[in-house]
Amino acid sequence: MLIVVNHIILMLADDMACNPRNPRPATVFNNANQHINVYGSDVEVDYRGDEVTVERLVRLLTGRLEPSTPPTKRLLTDDRSNVLIYMTGHGGDGFLKFQDAEEITSTELADAFEQMWQQRRYNNIFFMIDTCQAASMYEKFYSPNILAVASSQVGEDSLSHHLDSSLGVYVIDKYTYHALDFMEKLRKDSKKSMADFLRVCPRHQCVSTVGVRSDLFPRNPADVRVTEFFGSVRHVERTDRLVDLGDGDTETPVTVGTRVETAAPAPAGSYRYVAQFPVMS
Amino acid sequence: MAGGSGGADTADDTRTARSLAALSFAVTVIAVGVPVWLKTTEIYRAAILYGGIAGLQELELRVGAGARLEVLAEDGPAAERLAAGLAPLLPDCRLDGRSFTEAERGRLADAADPWAADDALNSVGESDHLRLIVLPERLAPSAAAPVMFGRYADVLVTPTVGAEQLAALLRQTVVGDVSDAVATRRVRSAPAYDLLVSVAAPRPLSPEPLWDGSGAAGRLLEPVIERLRPLANISVKSQHLYHADLGVRPGWDDTAGEYFLSEEQLSLVVTPLEARLGASVSGRPTLQFVVYVPAPAEQPLHLRPAGAADAFLSPRWGGVQVYNPPAGQETVDARRVVTVLVTQLRLLLGVPEPPPEAAVRPAGPSGLRGWELMALRRRRAVENVESARRNLASLAAMLEQISNIVIDDSVGAAVQDGVAAAEEAARYLAEGREADAYASSCRALANSERAIYDPSMLALLYFPDDQKYAIYIPLFLPVSIPVLMSLRSIWGWVRGAPEKVKAE
Numbered sequence: 001m002l003i004v005v006n007h008i009i010l011m012l013a014d015d016m017a018c019n020p021r022n023p024r025p026a027t028v029f030n031n032a033n034q035h036i037n038v039y040g041s042d043v044e045v046d047y048r049g050d051e052v053t054v055e056r057l058v059r060l061l062t063g064r065l066e067p068s069t070p071p072t073k074r075l076l077t078d079d080r081s082n083v084l085i086y087m088t089g090h091g092g093d094g095f096l097k098f099q100d101a102e103e104i105t106s107t108e109l110a111d112a113f114e115q116m117w118q119q120r121r122y123n124n125i126f127f128m129i130d131t132c133q134a135a136s137m138y139e140k141f142y143s144p145n146i147l148a149v150a151s152s153q154v155g156e157d158s159l160s161h162h163l164d165s166s167l168g169v170y171v172i173d174k175y176t177y178h179a180l181d182f183m184e185k186l187r188k189d190s191k192k193s194m195a196d197f198l199r200v201c202p203r204h205q206c207v208s209t210v211g212v213r214s215d216l217f218p219r220n221p222a223d224v225r226v227t228e229f230f231g232s233v234r235h236v237e238r239t240d241r242l243v244d245l246g247d248g249d250t251e252t253p254v255t256v257g258t259r260v261e262t263a264a265p266a267p268a269g270s271y272r273y274v275a276q277f278p279v280m281s
Numbered sequence: 282m283a284g285g286s287g288g289a290d291t292a293d294d295t296r297t298a299r300s301l302a303a304l305s306f307a308v309t310v311i312a313v314g315v316p317v318w319l320k321t322t323e324i325y326r327a328a329i330l331y332g333g334i335a336g337l338q339e340l341e342l343r344v345g346a347g348a349r350l351e352v353l354a355e356d357g358p359a360a361e362r363l364a365a366g367l368a369p370l371l372p373d374c375r376l377d378g379r380s381f382t383e384a385e386r387g388r389l390a391d392a393a394d395p396w397a398a399d400d401a402l403n404s405v406g407e408s409d410h411l412r413l414i415v416l417p418e419r420l421a422p423s424a425a426a427p428v429m430f431g432r433y434a435d436v437l438v439t440p441t442v443g444a445e446q447l448a449a450l451l452r453q454t455v456v457g458d459v460s461d462a463v464a465t466r467r468v469r470s471a472p473a474y475d476l477l478v479s480v481a482a483p484r485p486l487s488p489e490p491l492w493d494g495s496g497a498a499g500r501l502l503e504p505v506i507e508r509l510r511p512l513a514n515i516s517v518k519s520q521h522l523y524h525a526d527l528g529v530r531p532g533w534d535d536t537a538g539e540y541f542l543s544e545e546q547l548s549l550v551v552t553p554l555e556a557r558l559g560a561s562v563s564g565r566p567t568l569q570f571v572v573y574v575p576a577p578a579e580q581p582l583h584l585r586p587a588g589a590a591d592a593f594l595s596p597r598w599g600g601v602q603v604y605n606p607p608a609g610q611e612t613v614d615a616r617r618v619v620t621v622l623v624t625q626l627r628l629l630l631g632v633p634e635p636p637p638e639a640a641v642r643p644a645g646p647s648g649l650r651g652w653e654l655m656a657l658r659r660r661r662a663v664e665n666v667e668s669a670r671r672n673l674a675s676l677a678a679m680l681e682q683i684s685n686i687v688i689d690d691s692v693g694a695a696v697q698d699g700v701a702a703a704e705e706a707a708r709y710l711a712e713g714r715e716a717d718a719y720a721s722s723c724r725a726l727a728n729s730e731r732a733i734y735d736p737s738m739l740a741l742l743y744f745p746d747d748q749k750y751a752i753y754i755p756l757f758l759p760v761s762i763p764v765l766m767s768l769r770s771i772w773g774w775v776r777g778a779p780e781k782v783k784a785e
Contacts, residue, residue, distance in 0.1 A: 007552070064736050070560075080596075119672070119675065243648055245644070245646055
C-alpha cells in the first residue's frame with residue numbers, strides 16, 4: 001500500500017462488497033481465483049450509496065462543501081499537492097454515468113479542474129479513466145499540469161477481463177487489471193517512470209487502444225517517477241540550529257518526569273446505571 | 282353598385298378590425314410577453330464589486346512598506362545621520378532618529394555589555410516598532426558583531442556600522458519579502474492552529490506516559506504559545522502512539538556502535554506515520570510534531586549525516602525528532618524535546634533567520650524575539666491580503682464567465698467586506714500599524730474564502746441557456762406562428778394595399 005488511507009477519498013456508488021448476492025461478504029476480489037482482496041481491512045469509503053452524485057463530486061473538487069462536512073470528506077490539497085483521480089464505470093462519448101440516474105459531462109469536469117487551478121488546489125493532476133469511449137472525457141481539459149490516460153478511444157469499448165462463474169458477473173476491466181498488476185509490483189523506492197505506466201495494457205492485451213493526453217503536462221512523462229503520484233515520498237529538511245530556551249529570568253530547574261499534582265475534583269453525588277429494561281407501568 | 286360599395290365598406294371595417302386585433306396580439310406577445318418571460322426566467326445575481334476587486338489587483342504589497350524604524354544614539358545628529366544614510370537603501374520604511382532620553386541614559390549607564398543594554402532599554406516595556414540602537418562608545422568593544430539582533434524589538438549596532446551592511450541585513454530579516462525557501466516551508470497563514478505532539482514508542486518500557494502536557498513539558502511550552510497569541514491561537518494537544526513503527530529498517534554502524542537512518546529513508550517515514558496520527562475534527566490546520574522513542578533493541582538511533590539534533594521536518598506539515606533516552610531513564614527529557622519542537626515550530630511559521638555574520642541573542646523562554654514577531658505579523662498580513670485578492674479575482678472571473686450562476690446576498694456581502702478589509706489592511710500596513718493590519722488581513726482572507734467557497738456557488742447543472750430555450754419554445758411556438766403569419770397581412774393593411782380576397 002503506497003498511498004495511505006487518510007490521503008484517499010473513495011466514492012463508491014454501489015456497495016458490491018455488502019451486496020446480498022455476494023457469496024463472500026465484505027470482499028471484492030480482483031480476479032476469479034480471488035488473489036487480491038481489493039476491499040481489504042484498510043479501505044475507508046468516504047462517500048457511499050446515495051451520497052455519490054455529480055453535484056457531490058463537483059463540490060468535492062471545487063471545495064464548496066457544506067460547512068458541516070468533516071475534514072476526512074474534504075479535499076485538503078494545496079498548491080504543492082499532486083492529485084490522482086481515478087474514475088470507472090459506464091460511460092460514453094463525453095459523459096460518465098452516475099448511479100443510473102445522471103451523468104457527468106466532460107465540460108463539467110474540465111470546468112471543475114479549471115476552478116481547482118484558480119483556487120490553487122493542485123500542483124499536478126493525474127487523471128485515469130476506465131470506461132467505454134473514455135478518451136472523450138479528457139478532450140475538453142484546458143487547465144495546465146494535467147496528465148490524462150484513458151482505457152479506450154472514442155468509438156471503442158473497454159472490455160472486461162474475465163468472468164467469475166461463482167458470482168455470475170465479469171469481475172474486472174482489462175485496463176484496471178493490468179494497471180493493478182503494475183502497481184502491485186511497485187516498491188516504495190521504485191525508479192519506474194510515468195511513461196512506463198502509460199504503456200500499461202497495449203492493444204494485444206486490452207483490445208481497446210489506451211489514450212494519453214500529455215500536452216497539458218509541462219514535463220516529459222519519462223522523467224517523472226510513478227512514486228510522485230502514487231508514492232509516499234516527502235521532501236524533508238534536517239533541523240540544525242536549535243533555539244536556546246534556557247536563558248530565562250525565572251529559571252525553574254526542570255526535573256525529568258515531574259508531574260503537577262492536581263487534586264481530583266470531589267465526586268458530585270453518586271451515580272448508578274439506568275435499568276436496561278425499564279418497566280413502564 | 283350600392284351593395285358592392287357597402288360590402289366593400291364593411292369589408293374594409295372588418296379588415297381594419299381584424300388587422301387591429303392581429304396587431305394587438307403581436308404587440309402583446311412581443312412587447313409584453315417576451316420581456317416578462319425574460320424577467321421571470323432570469324437568475325438572481327447580487328451585485329459584486331468588480332471595480333473594487335480590480336482595484337485590489339493594483340495594490341502593491343511589500344512587507345516593508347510603511348515599517349517604522351527609529352534610530353537611537355547618544356547624540357541626536359549621529360542618529361539622524363544614520364537614519365539619512367539608511368533612507369535611500371530602505372525606501373519603503375519610515376526612518377527617523379533621536380537621542381536617548383534621560384531615563385534611557387540612566388538605565389544604560391549600568392549596562393556592562395550589549396545584551397545587558399538590550400535588557401535595560403526594554404525593562405519598562407517593549408517598543409511597538411523596530412528600533413536601531415547605536416551602542417554607546419564604551420560598549421562598542423564588547424560587541425560580537427557590527428549588527429546584533431536583540432531579544433526584543435531592538436537591533437543593536439556599533440557606531441561604525443556600514444549603512445549598506447545594515448540595510449542588507451534588515452532586508453533579509455525584518456523588512457524584506459519572503460524568500461522562496463521560506464514560502465515553501467511555512468504553513469498556510471491561519472488565525473488558529475492545533476499543535477499535536479505525538480509520542481511514538483514501539484516498545485515503551487514503563488506504563489508511565491512519556492510526555493506530560495500538564496507538567497514540565499507544558500510549562501516549557503506555555504510561554505512560547507503565549508508569545509505567539511497575537512499571531513495565532515494555538516491549542517496544544519498530545520497523544521501517545523504505542524506499537525507505531527517508522528516503517529524503515531535502520532542500518533547498524535559497527536564503528537560508531539549505533540543504528541542510523543539515511544536521508545533517503547527519512548523521506549519515506551512521514552506518510553506512513555501520518556496515517557497513524559489520526560484526523561482532527563476541528564477545522565483548524567494541524568501542526569504535527571512526532572517524538573519517536575526507538576525500541577530498546579534499536580537504541581541508540583541517530584540520523585545521518587550527523588547534525589545538531591536527530592530531527593527533521595516536512596514542509597507545511599510538521600516535524601519528527603528521534604529521542605534516545607539515556608540509560609535508566611523512562612520519561613523524556615522535556616527541555617530537550619521542547620527545544621527541538623520550538624525550533625521546528627519557528628521554521629514552520631516562517632520566522633526569519635539572520636545570516637551568520639550578525640550576532641543574535643538567545644531567545645529566552647518565550648522562544649520568539651520581539652522583532653521576529655513584528656516581521657511575522659507583517660509577512661502574514663501581506664500573505665493574507667495576497668491570498669484574499671487572488672481568491673476574489675478568480676471568483677470575479679468565474680462569475681463573469683458563467684452567466685447562469687446564482688449569486689446570493691451572502692456572497693455579495695462577503696465580497697464587499699473582503700474588499701473593504703483588504704484595502705484597510707494595505708492602508709494600515711503603509712501607516713505602520715502592524716497589529717491592525719494583521720487583524721484586517723485575517724478578516725479579508727476569511728471573507729474571501731467564505732465568498733469563493735460558498736456552497737451555493739455551484740453552476741446550474743443541466744440548465745444551460747440552450748436548454749432554457751428548448752423548454753419554452755414548444756410553449757410559445759404554437760402561439761407565435763399565427764401571430765407572425767398575420768404580420769404580413771397587417772403590413773399590407775398599413776401600407777393600404779387592397780386586400781387579396783379569394784375569388785368568389
